[in-house]
Amino acid sequence: MSDTIVSLPDQSTARIPKDNYITRENGLLSWLLTGDHKRIAILYLISLSFFFFIGGALAGLIRLELLTPQTDLMATDTYNKVFTMHGVIMIFFFLVPSVPATLGNFFIPMMIGAKDLALPRINLLSWYLYMAGGLLALYTMAIGGVDTGWTFTTPLSTHYVNTNVLTTGLAAFIAGFSSIFTGLNFIVTIHKMRAPGMTWFRLPLFVWAHYAASILMVLATPVVAIAIVLIALERTLGIGVFDPTKGGDPLLFQHLFWFYSHPAVYIMILPGMGVISEVISTFSRKRIFGYTAVAFSSVAIAVFGFFVWAHHMFIMGISNYAVLVFSLLTMLVAVPSAIKIFNWTFTLYKGSITFETPMIYAFGFLGLFTIGGMTGVFLGSSGTDIHLTETYFIVAHFHFVMVGGMLMAFLAGIHFWWPKMTGRMYPEKLSQLAAVVTFIGFNLTFFPQFILGMLGMPRRYASYPPEFQILNVFSTAGATILGVGYLLPVLYLVWSLKYGAIAGDNPWQATGLEWQTQSPPLTENFVEMPVMDHEAYDYEWLEKQQQAQKETEAHSAG
Amino acid sequence: MPDNSVSAHGASERTEIAHEEHPAYLRHHFNSTAQQADAAGFAMWLFLLTEVMFFGGLFTAYLVYRNWYYPAFVVGSHQLNVVWGTTNTAVLIFSSFTMAMGVWCAQTRRRRGLVLSLTLTFILGLVFLGIKTVEYREKIEKHHVPGFHYSVQSFLDPQSDPEVYKEYHDKPLVPDMARHTELYFSLYFLMTGMHALHMIIGIGILGFMILRARAGAYTAGHETFVDNFGLYWHFIDIIWIYLFALLYLISRH
Numbered sequence: 001m002s003d004t005i006v007s008l009p010d011q012s013t014a015r016i017p018k019d020n021y022i023t024r025e026n027g028l029l030s031w032l033l034t035g036d037h038k039r040i041a042i043l044y045l046i047s048l049s050f051f052f053f054i055g056g057a058l059a060g061l062i063r064l065e066l067l068t069p070q071t072d073l074m075a076t077d078t079y080n081k082v083f084t085m086h087g088v089i090m091i092f093f094f095l096v097p098s099v100p101a102t103l104g105n106f107f108i109p110m111m112i113g114a115k116d117l118a119l120p121r122i123n124l125l126s127w128y129l130y131m132a133g134g135l136l137a138l139y140t141m142a143i144g145g146v147d148t149g150w151t152f153t154t155p156l157s158t159h160y161v162n163t164n165v166l167t168t169g170l171a172a173f174i175a176g177f178s179s180i181f182t183g184l185n186f187i188v189t190i191h192k193m194r195a196p197g198m199t200w201f202r203l204p205l206f207v208w209a210h211y212a213a214s215i216l217m218v219l220a221t222p223v224v225a226i227a228i229v230l231i232a233l234e235r236t237l238g239i240g241v242f243d244p245t246k247g248g249d250p251l252l253f254q255h256l257f258w259f260y261s262h263p264a265v266y267i268m269i270l271p272g273m274g275v276i277s278e279v280i281s282t283f284s285r286k287r288i289f290g291y292t293a294v295a296f297s298s299v300a301i302a303v304f305g306f307f308v309w310a311h312h313m314f315i316m317g318i319s320n321y322a323v324l325v326f327s328l329l330t331m332l333v334a335v336p337s338a339i340k341i342f343n344w345t346f347t348l349y350k351g352s353i354t355f356e357t358p359m360i361y362a363f364g365f366l367g368l369f370t371i372g373g374m375t376g377v378f379l380g381s382s383g384t385d386i387h388l389t390e391t392y393f394i395v396a397h398f399h400f401v402m403v404g405g406m407l408m409a410f411l412a413g414i415h416f417w418w419p420k421m422t423g424r425m426y427p428e429k430l431s432q433l434a435a436v437v438t439f440i441g442f443n444l445t446f447f448p449q450f451i452l453g454m455l456g457m458p459r460r461y462a463s464y465p466p467e468f469q470i471l472n473v474f475s476t477a478g479a480t481i482l483g484v485g486y487l488l489p490v491l492y493l494v495w496s497l498k499y500g501a502i503a504g505d506n507p508w509q510a511t512g513l514e515w516q517t518q519s520p521p522l523t524e525n526f527v528e529m530p531v532m533d534h535e536a537y538d539y540e541w542l543e544k545q546q547q548a549q550k551e552t553e554a555h556s557a558g
Numbered sequence: 559m560p561d562n563s564v565s566a567h568g569a570s571e572r573t574e575i576a577h578e579e580h581p582a583y584l585r586h587h588f589n590s591t592a593q594q595a596d597a598a599g600f601a602m603w604l605f606l607l608t609e610v611m612f613f614g615g616l617f618t619a620y621l622v623y624r625n626w627y628y629p630a631f632v633v634g635s636h637q638l639n640v641v642w643g644t645t646n647t648a649v650l651i652f653s654s655f656t657m658a659m660g661v662w663c664a665q666t667r668r669r670r671g672l673v674l675s676l677t678l679t680f681i682l683g684l685v686f687l688g689i690k691t692v693e694y695r696e697k698i699e700k701h702h703v704p705g706f707h708y709s710v711q712s713f714l715d716p717q718s719d720p721e722v723y724k725e726y727h728d729k730p731l732v733p734d735m736a737r738h739t740e741l742y743f744s745l746y747f748l749m750t751g752m753h754a755l756h757m758i759i760g761i762g763i764l765g766f767m768i769l770r771a772r773a774g775a776y777t778a779g780h781e782t783f784v785d786n787f788g789l790y791w792h793f794i795d796i797i798w799i800y801l802f803a804l805l806y807l808i809s810r811h
Contacts, residue, residue, distance in 0.1 A: 116587035118597040184604045192597040193587075222608045226615035230748070238705025239744035241619055246704075247627060247738040256615050529589070 005285070005354050008425065009504040016423045016502060020520040035120030036523055040127050041106035042421070045414075047127075048102060049490065051093040051134055056486065058086035063445075063479040066472050071462040079462035080147035081163065085137075087150030088168060092175045093134045095402055096264060099271035100182055100217075101130070103413045104210045106421060108186060110514035110521065111204050113195025113530040118188040119181075126181035133175035140167040149460065151261070152227075154242040154253040158234040165235060169228045176221045176228075179267070183217025186210050195513070197532035204512050204536050205294050209274025212298035216263040216270075216305060224260030227253060254316060258309035266305040268402060269369075270298055272409030273340055276362050279412050280344050282510040283359040284351025287537035290343040297336035297343075304333040314385045323382045330380035337373050341366065356508070357428065360435040361412035368404025368442065372397060375450065390460075393453025399446045411438070411489065418493065419507045423520045424500030430492050438485030444478025511542050583780040595782045602786040606793050609756075613797060616752065620745050620804060627738040633713055633728045634742030635808035637702060639693055643806040646689045647799065653682035654795040661788040664781035669774050672784070676768045679791065683761040690754055697743070704744040710736040749801050756794050763787060 008014075021038045031039055061082050065073040074082065105123065109116055117123050140146060146168040148157040157165050190203070190211050231253070233239050240246025242253045281288050288294055310318055310326040344366060353359070375397045378384045388394060419425050448471040457468050464472070506515040517526050534541040581591065588594040624631045660675035700719075701709035712719045713736040716728055731739075767787065770776065776784045 114587065118587075119601055120585075120587065122601075180608055184601060184608070187604055188597050188601045192593060192600060218604055218608055219611055222612035223615050226612050229752075230615075230619075233748070239748065240704065240741055241623075241744055241748070246744075247623070247630075247741050249622070252619060252622060256618070524586075 004356065005283070005352075005509050006356065006425075006428075006507050007504070007509060008501055008507055011501055014502040014504060016520070017518045017522075019522060020423070020518065021523045022520055024523045033124075035116065035124060037105050037109050037117045037120065037123060038421075038521065038523075040123050041102050043127050044097065044101040044105060044130070047131060047134065048094055048098060051089055052486075054138070055086055055089040055094055056483065058082050058089065060479065060483060062086060063476040065462055066464070067476045069464050069466045069469050074462070076462045077147060080149075080460070081145035083460060084147050084149050084168075085141050085145050088137060088146070088172065089134075090402075091150055091264070091268075092172050093130070093137060095268040095406060096175070096179055097130060097182065098268070098406065098410050099275060099413060100186070100210060100213060100267075101127075103275065103410075103417060104186065104206075104271055105182070107417065107512075107514050108189060108207055108210055109193065110517070110525050111207055111512050112190065112193060112198050113513050113526065113532060114189065114193035115524050115526070117185050118193055119185050122181050123185055126178040126185070129174050129178035129181070133171045133173075133178065136167055136171040136174065140164045140171060143167075151257065152231055152253075154231065154234075154250040155244070157231055158242060166232055169232050173225055173228045176225050179217050180221045183214035183221075186214040187218065190214075195530050195532055199532075201292065201295070202532055202534075202536050203295075204274075205277035205288060205291070205298070206271075206274035206512075208295040209270045209277070209298045212302035213267050213270040215299075215302050216267045220260045220263040220267070220306070223256055224264075227256035227260070230256075251313070251316060251318065254313050255309070258312045259306075262309040262312065263302075263305045265398070265401070266301055268406050269409075270301060272365070272406045272413075273298065275409045275413035275416070276344065276365050278510075278512065279358045279362040279416050280347050281537045282416070282508050283356060283362075284348050284353045285509075285539055286347050286351040287535070287539070288343065289346035289349075290339075291536065293339055294343050297339040300336040301333060304329065304336065308333055308380075311380055311385070314382050315389055327380055327382045331377065334373065334377055334380075341370055341373075355432070356415075357426070357431040357435050358412040358416035360432055361408045361415065361438075364435065364439045364442075365405055365408040365412065368400050368408060368439075372400030372405055375400065388453055390458055391453035392449040392457045392459055395459050396446045396449035396453060399449070404442055404446070408438070411435070414489070414493075416508070417514075418496070419503030420514060420519045420521070422497055422500070423503055424496050425503050425507065426489075426496045426500060427492050431489065434485055434488035434492070437481060437488065441478050441481030441483075441485045445475050445482050446478070448472070448474045448478075509539075509542065511537055511539060581779065591779075595785075598782045598786060599789075602789050606789060609793060609797075613749075613752070616745070616749050617800075617804075620749070623738075623741050623745065624804075624808075627735065627741060629731060630713075630735050630738035631742045632809045633731060634739045634746070635805060635810075636728055637697075637700065637712070638746070638806050639696060640806050640810065642689050642693050643802055646686050647802050649682050649686050649689070650795050650798050653679050653686070654792050656682065657788050657791045661781070661784055664771075664776045664784040667777045667779070669771065669777040672771045672777060673768060676764055676771055680761060680764045680768060683757055683764065687754060687757060687761070690750065694747075697747075702743050704740045704747065708740050708743070710739060713739050746805055749805065753794065753797055753801060756797070760787075760791055760794055763790075 021036055025034075031043065034040060034043075061073070062079070065071070065079055065082075071079065105117070144164060146161075146163045146165055148161055148163070148165060152165065152169065190207060194203075230239075230241050234242055240248045242248045242250050244250065277288055277294060308326060308330045310322055311330045314323050314327075375393070379388060379394060379397060415426060415431060452468055452471050452475075455468065457464055503519050505518055508515070513526075513530055513532070514521075516530070584591050584594060588597070656675045656678040660672055660679060663669075663671035663675055697703050698706075700712065701707055702712075710733070713728075713731045714733060715730055730736075764787075767776075767784065771784075
């Protein structure tokens with residue numbers, strides 16, 4: 001077992017290929033009007049990072065306010081706006097599009113051996129919609145923000161607040177269409193654009209995960225769109241679908257909203273799980289244990305994910321029988337998630353594990369996602385949920401899944417595919433440090449929040465009793481460390497664009513089709529259309545392939 | 559080169575097939591026109607699925623409130639003009655027929671037939687919207703527009719308004735139920751309004767298609783756009799048929 005599997009070309013002779021998707025055309029317009037899925041992925045990556053840091057700055061303000069029990073940094077209604085905008089930006093403009101729009105966009109066509117997504121113009125349109133929605137959200141923030149919480153709860157949002165519900169709603173509505181188009185594009189591409197020999201069960205698990213997430217995007221997002229339309233019309237025209245004084249029912253809004261927003265958490269996490277499958281297989285040099293089970297567990301999560309939404313409403317006065325059924329269904333969704341965790345763990349068993357940065361993030365994911373998932377079982381049981389819901393326990397729970405899970409997976413993926421996207425390596429030691437800093441900072445931020453929640457500290461308040469201060473100080477200190485952990489990658493990744501080592505075609509010795517072409521890839525991805533003649537994650541095939549290549553080189557030299 | 563290479567011999571066969579026919583409308587990332595048409599059609603069906611989910615939210619709201627406030631929904635429904643509604647249903651079904659003719663003309667490369675069918679569909683769409691406008695106007699006159707000086711007078715005391723009373727002789731509702739008629743009309747305007755919005759978008763696209771069809775764009779083998787627009791148009795038609803039954807035909811004996 002070697003310490004590392006990284007195999008870089010000889011740095012003195014290696015060059016970035018002259019013709020690639022970055023150099024093919026020049027000028028700002030060639031980017032803004034591009035149909036190339038790789039360029040659109042880069043546009044997404046830049047804009048997503050921008051919104052991530054805005055959302056992160058808002059999170060920083062929240063933690064700073066919570067450093068002391070009193071409300072001293074900002075007034076309570078400002079605090080309401082800050083946590084609302086943090087939620088809106090992080091969910092609609094970072095988490096939902098994060099992995100699919102960047103890595104999915106870039107690598108799904110390459111992994112299945114296609115030249116592009118099936119609908120390149122729709123793909124570009126979805127980026128423009130995303131930007132329009134995002135800029136509208138920023139505009140909302142500039143003109144005073146919104147304070148309903150990202151959940152737009154009625155009748156608060158329809159009758160009681162005077163903040164910018166309409167523009168925020170419109171921003172989420174537009175971003176929703178962007179998400180629908182991305183999902184639709186992926187489904188069509190995966191069905192219709194696979195290379196010869198690329199059967200469904202030879203697809204990398206990354207593709208399977210995106211397929212499942214895309215089903216959710218396509219089916220769930222329109223429902224939140226109509227819910228937002230109804231809120232907008234209720235605010236402006238006074239129609240009363242959610243208004244109790246006219247016979248409407250605010251609970252109906254909750255049903256429509258969570259019918260999207262619960263599946264949305266699977267939209268966020270499934271692509272991350274896809275990244276983890278790729279990373280764990282590559283850095284333990286083994287085919288994913290139980291490939292078929294992992295593939296189907298993605299689909300199972302998507303299907304079960306549609307039938308658990310009412311667990312967000314246990315304390316809202318839905319019937320006891322509904323609570324019983326939704327509690328049971330919620331437990332069921334834990335099964336496919338556990339299948340994934342177990343299969344990744346078995347993949348590690350007897351693998352030749354190396355600890356490059358993506359793998360460190362992946363390990364972080366395994367631990368944090370497991371904690372996040374297990375605490376979800378607490379919340380899915382109606383008895384404990386009544387005590388824990390609307391406390392910091394739930395805040396800690398979904399940050400463990402979303403930040404500890406999804407963001408770790410996103411960073412794992414960015415590091416893993418960085419050499420392919422840019423042709424250059426990031427600095428390994430520094431990035432390993434960043435991964436560890438992120439992990440420590442994350443736990444220090446969010447673990448105390450579980451305890452705070454158990455003790456009964458409610459979420460969404462700017463002040464709290466003094467006995468909670470010590471844990472809040474830990475949390476704020478952790479958030480500071482976490483902030484450093486997120487800034488580091490930005491700095492060294494930008495640095496690596498110019499000074500990183502040349503990566504070569506396949507620095508990780510990975511098996512996916514995307515690694516069998518030059519880095520950065522050609523605009524057409526492949527010189528000749530690839531033919532898939534082996535199973536996914538077949539490392540023996542890769543060895544034979546490289547052996548054969550050496551022999552031909554020796555032949556031509558001799 | 560070894561047999562198990564990624565870029566093995568199979569590929570060259572396939573690319574040769576792709577190179578045989580290479581019309582201008584075949585986009586660079588597809589191998590064949592069949593694959594391109596297949597992908598576009600599949601995408602359209604998926605898009606219609608999102609539309610189903612979009613309207614599904616409204617249908618859910620309708621289902622819940624109709625069960626809760628059935629008497630209010632019945633008298634509300636009786637205030638709709640069933641003659642105009644039926645006429646509009648007929649107009650829309652006929653427009654679906656002309657649209658289907660358009661698709662057939664495009665597939666069999668009949669340019670003039672295509673232009674004629676699309677124009678007819680365009681006109682029928684406008685007729686539908688015209689009739690809808692007449693109906694909406696009637697609601698405004700009767701003060702049946704929710705949130706906009708809505709009046710429950712005609713449901714509390716139907717005989718006070720002969721215009722309302724002339725067709726259906728509904729018994730007066732108790733005030734608590736009468737105010738729920740506003741919810742019925744909210745859903746009526748939401749659902750028909752959302753449908754009309756889809757019609758307007760459809761008519762806009764039809765106008766664009768007529769111009770392109772006159773230039774012969776769809777009758778040279780590349781009729782995918784017409785095919786897919788046809789699907790969209792039929793979808794709007796089907797939505798209307800549900801709306802007609804759910805909104806106009808409650809308890810009509």
